[in-house]
Every structure is written in C-alpha cells, then in structure tokens.
Amino acid sequence: MITPNTPFRLTTPWQGTDPFLFAVHHQDAYPAGDAAMGPGDAHPEGWSMYHGQRIPGFPAHPHRGFETITLVTSGFVDHTDSVGASARYGQGDAQWLTTGAGVTHSEMFPLVNEDSPNPLELFQIWLNLPPESKTAAPEFSMQWAEDIPVWSTPGGAVQIIAGRIHDVQALNPPVNSWAADPANDVAVLLIDVTPNHSLTLPAAGTEKTRRTTYVFAGDATIGEHAVAQDWGYQQLGREETVITAGVEPVRAVVLQGVPISAPVAQHGPFVMNTRAELGQAFQDYRETQFGGWPWPSTEEVFPREQGRFAKFPDGQVSQPAAGE
Structure with a gap:
C-alpha cells in the first residue's frame, strides 16, 4: 500500500x-x-x-x-x-x-x-x-x-516515453490509450540525476494527478524526504518534484496520471472490470x-545479424533512423 x-x-x-x-x-x-x-x-x-x-x-x-x-x-x-x-x-x-x-x-x-x-x-x-x-x-x-524526446538540464536528463516536460512532448501514444487524452496527464519518464545536483520536474497538470517516483539506482532526496535506492515516493496534486542526488548518480522511473477510477478484476494476464468479464x-x-x-515457435527469435526493426500487422516495416 x-x-x-x-x-x-x-x-x-x-x-x-x-x-x-x-x-x-x-x-x-x-x-x-x-x-x-x-x-x-x-x-x-x-x-x-x-x-x-x-x-x-x-x-x-x-x-x-x-x-x-x-x-x-x-x-x-x-x-x-x-x-x-x-x-x-x-x-x-x-x-x-x-x-x-x-x-x-x-x-x-x-x-x-x-x-x-x-x-x-x-x-x-x-x-x-x-x-x-x-x-x-x-x-x-x-x-x-x-x-524518444529527451529533456536535459545541468542536473541531469529525462527520457519522455509519455507526457510533456515544459515544451518537450513525447511521441504519440496508441489511440485507445488512457494516455491519448492530455486531460489524463499521463507521463512515463526515465530519469538520470547527476551526482551532487538536483533535477526539477514541473508540477503535474491536475489536482487529481498521482505522480510516483521509483528510485532504482542511487540514494535520492525528493523534496525534504530521503528516498534510498529501491524505495519510492508518491505525490498528489500540483507541486514540483525536486530530485537530488548525492555523490552517486540517481536513476529513477516516474509514472503519473489521473486515475481511471474503475473497478479492477485481474487474474494472471487478463485485467478487466468484473469477474464475469x-x-x-x-x-x-x-x-x-x-x-x-x-x-x-512459441520462443521465436530472429537471426543474430538482424538489426533493430519492427514489422506491423499490415506489412509495413520501421527501422531506427540510424539503420542499426
């Protein structure tokens, strides 16, 4: 909890x-x-x-x-x-x-x-x-x-998988995602904080937003709270998040969004709203x-020499710009 x-x-x-x-x-x-x-x-x-x-x-x-x-x-x-x-x-x-x-x-x-x-x-x-x-x-x-957009400051860098930091906007999410509506204020961020520096995330977009920081490397201070490696911290409402690193760099994931506020019925790989569903x-x-x-094979892999690629159900193929 x-x-x-x-x-x-x-x-x-x-x-x-x-x-x-x-x-x-x-x-x-x-x-x-x-x-x-x-x-x-x-x-x-x-x-x-x-x-x-x-x-x-x-x-x-x-x-x-x-x-x-x-x-x-x-x-x-x-x-x-x-x-x-x-x-x-x-x-x-x-x-x-x-x-x-x-x-x-x-x-x-x-x-x-x-x-x-x-x-x-x-x-x-x-x-x-x-x-x-x-x-x-x-x-x-x-x-x-x-x-993937990156927002950088002297205090570190943030990869923005979903959401926005100031004028840096993530790529578009899937069309039916909760993240597709900006009003839901969804963000998925991978954060690196430079040793002996602080990185400040702007306030969330709504009073309902829940923002949770998961510190998985290094010991951080979030606001006035010590948040050690393998600990987390959650904020509610609209306030900045100041993450400070000590002598070691800090790496963290931030997940935020407005709650869906619907019943959750989960069993293994399925997540629905009712037991009947x-x-x-x-x-x-x-x-x-x-x-x-x-x-x-149910464990399908591609040849060793295969570079990064994605093939979509309609047959279109995408590769990174560098062609790696």
Missing part, C-alpha cells in the same frame, strides 16, 4: 497506482551467447531464464484489457505476436502494446554477442485501459531510441487463441 508523501520500499513487481497496475525492472548479467543465442551450459548466476527453455525470456502468452510499455536500456528483445507484428528492439527503444480485446505475444532475449557478455536491462509497465477501451482493437507501436476473457482465449499463433 502506497501512502502519499511517505517513502515506501519497492516490492517485486513495483507497486502500481491507478491508472498504472504495476511495473517490473529486469536486470540480468547474461553471458556470451552460444550458436543458438542462448547461454548454453553457462552457470546461471546473476540472471534468469524466466520461462525460456533455450533462450531467456517469456514464450507466447496472452493478454487482454490493458497496455504494456516496455523500455529496454541494454540488450535486445525479440517480439512476435498473434496479430502478425514482430520486432527486435533494445538499446534505449520502447515498445507500446495495447492488448485491448486480446493479443498473444512472445518476448525473448537473444544473446547476440558470441564473444562478450549480453547484459539486459528492461522495464515493463502495465497501464490500465478504461472500461470503454478494454476490448478495443490491439495496437502495436514502437518508439526508437533515436526518436474475466471469465469471458478465458473463454474467448480458449476458443480463438486471440488469432492463433502464426510463428514456427
């Missing part, structure tokens, strides 16, 4: 506050990859296979009724899904997936370096959908690192598989 204006210890996953359900931070010290881009016989220390068998990651699994926002700061994710989208993204890229009426997707972590380690760091944030969008059409979108979600998945699985 998060109490506003009181630091709280982060759990696994990180506690969410409406409109966010929760967030997870994965950090893995993967070794050099074998011929199949897996760890081979390497001893599992400092990393997890998660649910992968030969390559780490999360094989095909379904979702309905919310959105996943996945930011990968190091390493790569190979994505495939039941609506025909696919991607390899990482090194600062973000993927935003509206699951809506239902998507099955796979998220695998190929170890592309054969002669050096493959460190992985990613954040996955679950953003709820309002009742009217729970069964919207799925939407797959990518934000390449080269395009959850039952319908399970029935629909059993009957339709949310479009089936069009890929040869």
Whole structure:
C-alpha cells in the first residue's frame, strides 16, 4: 500500500497506482551467447531464464484489457505476436502494446554477442485501459531510441516515453490509450540525476494527478524526504518534484496520471472490470487463441545479424533512423 508523501520500499513487481497496475525492472548479467543465442551450459548466476527453455525470456502468452510499455536500456528483445507484428528492439527503444480485446505475444532475449557478455536491462509497465477501451482493437507501436524526446538540464536528463516536460512532448501514444487524452496527464519518464545536483520536474497538470517516483539506482532526496535506492515516493496534486542526488548518480522511473477510477478484476494476464468479464476473457482465449499463433515457435527469435526493426500487422516495416 502506497501512502502519499511517505517513502515506501519497492516490492517485486513495483507497486502500481491507478491508472498504472504495476511495473517490473529486469536486470540480468547474461553471458556470451552460444550458436543458438542462448547461454548454453553457462552457470546461471546473476540472471534468469524466466520461462525460456533455450533462450531467456517469456514464450507466447496472452493478454487482454490493458497496455504494456516496455523500455529496454541494454540488450535486445525479440517480439512476435498473434496479430502478425514482430520486432527486435533494445538499446534505449520502447515498445507500446495495447492488448485491448486480446493479443498473444512472445518476448525473448537473444544473446547476440558470441564473444562478450549480453547484459539486459528492461522495464515493463502495465497501464490500465478504461472500461470503454478494454476490448478495443490491439495496437502495436514502437518508439526508437533515436526518436524518444529527451529533456536535459545541468542536473541531469529525462527520457519522455509519455507526457510533456515544459515544451518537450513525447511521441504519440496508441489511440485507445488512457494516455491519448492530455486531460489524463499521463507521463512515463526515465530519469538520470547527476551526482551532487538536483533535477526539477514541473508540477503535474491536475489536482487529481498521482505522480510516483521509483528510485532504482542511487540514494535520492525528493523534496525534504530521503528516498534510498529501491524505495519510492508518491505525490498528489500540483507541486514540483525536486530530485537530488548525492555523490552517486540517481536513476529513477516516474509514472503519473489521473486515475481511471474503475473497478479492477485481474487474474494472471487478463485485467478487466468484473469477474464475469474475466471469465469471458478465458473463454474467448480458449476458443480463438486471440488469432492463433502464426510463428514456427512459441520462443521465436530472429537471426543474430538482424538489426533493430519492427514489422506491423499490415506489412509495413520501421527501422531506427540510424539503420542499426
């Protein structure tokens, strides 16, 4: 339970506050990859296979009724899904997936370096959908690192995945997202604070906005409160957020938004408003598989030499501006 204006210890996953359900931070010290881009016989220390068998990651699994926002700061994710989208993204890229009426997707972590380690760091944030969008059409979108807006000051820098800081505006969110309406004041920010400096976020846009800061590296001071590494702090209403670092840099994620204020019924990968809707979600998945699985493997990965790309269900392909 998060109490506003009181630091709280982060759990696994990180506690969410409406409109966010929760967030997870994965950090893995993967070794050099074998011929199949897996760890081979390497001893599992400092990393997890998660649910992968030969390559780490999360094989095909379904979702309905919310959105996943996945930011990968190091390493790569190979994505495939039941609506025909696919991607390899990482090194600062973000993927935003509206699951809506239902998507099955796979998220695998190929170890592309054969002669050096493959460190992985990613954040996955679950953003709820309002009742009217729970069964919207799925939407797959990518934000390449080269395009993600950054707001910089002498105190540090902020990558803006959603929202606005002064005159720096994030890329457009999916059309059915709670973030698509500026009145909902949604922001997703990745923050780096320079040692012995402060970084000030402007006040939230509404009195209803909830802003939560998750400090995952370094010890910070937020306003007058000490917020150590692996602790968080939530503000309500309209006031600036001043994050100060000590002798070590501070890294943090900020999630903010106006609450959806609707009932939440969740079971595993489905997030609806009622138990009856959850039952319908399970029935629909059993009957339709949310479009089936069009890929040869539930742990699909792309060739080692494949660069970053995204292929959309309509066949269009997007790549970073640098063409990497």
